[in-house]
Amino acid sequence: MDNRDTLIEVRNLKKFFSIGDNTLKAVNDISFEIKRGETLGVVGESGCGKSTAGRTILRLYDATGGDVLFEGKSIMNLNHQEMKAMRRNMQMIFQDPYASLNPRMTVGDIIGEALDIHNLASGQKRKERIQELLSLVSLNPEHMNRFPHEFSGGQRQRIGIARALAVEPKFIVCDEPISALDVSVQAQVVNLLEQLQEKMGLTYMFIAHDLSMVKYISDRVAVMYLGKMVELAESDALYEKPLHPYTQALLSAIPIPDPEIERNRERIVLQGDVPSPMNPPSGCHFRTRCPKAMPECAASVPVWKEVEPGHFAACHLYN
Numbered sequence: 001m002d003n004r005d006t007l008i009e010v011r012n013l014k015k016f017f018s019i020g021d022n023t024l025k026a027v028n029d030i031s032f033e034i035k036r037g038e039t040l041g042v043v044g045e046s047g048c049g050k051s052t053a054g055r056t057i058l059r060l061y062d063a064t065g066g067d068v069l070f071e072g073k074s075i076m077n078l079n080h081q082e083m084k085a086m087r088r089n090m091q092m093i094f095q096d097p098y099a100s101l102n103p104r105m106t107v108g109d110i111i112g113e114a115l116d117i118h119n120l121a122s123g124q125k126r127k128e129r130i131q132e133l134l135s136l137v138s139l140n141p142e143h144m145n146r147f148p149h150e151f152s153g154g155q156r157q158r159i160g161i162a163r164a165l166a167v168e169p170k171f172i173v174c175d176e177p178i179s180a181l182d183v184s185v186q187a188q189v190v191n192l193l194e195q196l197q198e199k200m201g202l203t204y205m206f207i208a209h210d211l212s213m214v215k216y217i218s219d220r221v222a223v224m225y226l227g228k229m230v231e232l233a234e235s236d237a238l239y240e241k242p243l244h245p246y247t248q249a250l251l252s253a254i255p256i257p258d259p260e261i262e263r264n265r266e267r268i269v270l271q272g273d274v275p276s277p278m279n280p281p282s283g284c285h286f287r288t289r290c291p292k293a294m295p296e297c298a299a300s301v302p303v304w305k306e307v308e309p310g311h312f313a314a315c316h317l318y319n
Helices: 050-057 080-086 107-117 123-136 141-145 153-165 183-200 211-217 235-240 245-252 259-264 295-299
Strands: 006-019 022-035 039-043 065-070 090-093 171-175 203-207 220-225 228-234 304-308 311-314
Touching: 006 050, 006 203, 022 050, 022 065, 022 203, 022 228, 039 050, 039 211, 050 090, 050 171, 050 203, 090 153, 107 123, 107 141, 107 153, 123 141, 123 153, 153 183, 183 203, 183 211, 203 211, 211 235, 220 235, 220 245, 228 235, 228 245
Parallel strands: 039 203, 039 220, 090 171, 171 203
Antiparallel strands: 006 022, 006 065, 220 228, 228 311, 304 311
16 A cells, blocks of 8 residues: 555554453554545444544553554654644544533534634634534534533534534544434434545544444444454445454344345344453454354464455454
8 A cells, every 4th residue: 555545554553451450452453554535434342442442543542552653653652742733633523422512611612622722713713713613514603602502412413523623633533423313313414524524635433333324434344343353344345245254243233125135134143242351262252152163263363364455354264
């Protein structure tokens, strides 16, 4: 891949949490790249580490190991001042629009806070910029003096998007930005994100549960399970020909709108519960629930490899 096309490069990233005498390996040695202007979807069950990965990439969490490069420059050892400057390039849209907005601040001050911190605008220019950002996310600029509780969930998420855009970032981690919203509003927010990406040349890491929505918005999709990445491919390739048994099971759970096909197709139902990330199985973490598990799955960790051009998987079926 041409390095000029790579905006974010993640190398062997790890994030562990100490819980008593135990270690929770939330993100355990993942590597991938995100190209400039693309959307990388990240999917997996709750607790698989996808949100922790997003926060660690932005250094909201300090990594336990590995490296993150932005435009070829490592961000892991930047000091406070250098990281503050870097934050103009990297922003986040949080999952819960109810919890992520300060209820005591007006919408204007919530969005304007980023302008103040980075000294981007003051006085009348600050007010105009806030109004411009509200218009950009299809909200009434005259509502900048209202408080978050006066808005619906979808409108609050638009405020969160406006806040992320205030510093004109190049890269945004969208941490399940639609999961707390009504289904009717989800499509509106996803369409807005796509329009903004096209207009401003943004690059997204889109974390979500909804596999059909991820297919719609993503150029490539990564699948995580218990802190590890198990598959990564272009969106169409992953949905048409999933390689990893876990991905196959996830995709088989997506409802198909045709009743005839839906009735006759085979659904892969995984046995058992997700193991504890504090005590994952040996070898392949998925082997205890995998319908295709073999003896070697317990003996060694599968190698992350390019099985087909641009299609990566970590599975002993392909090692």
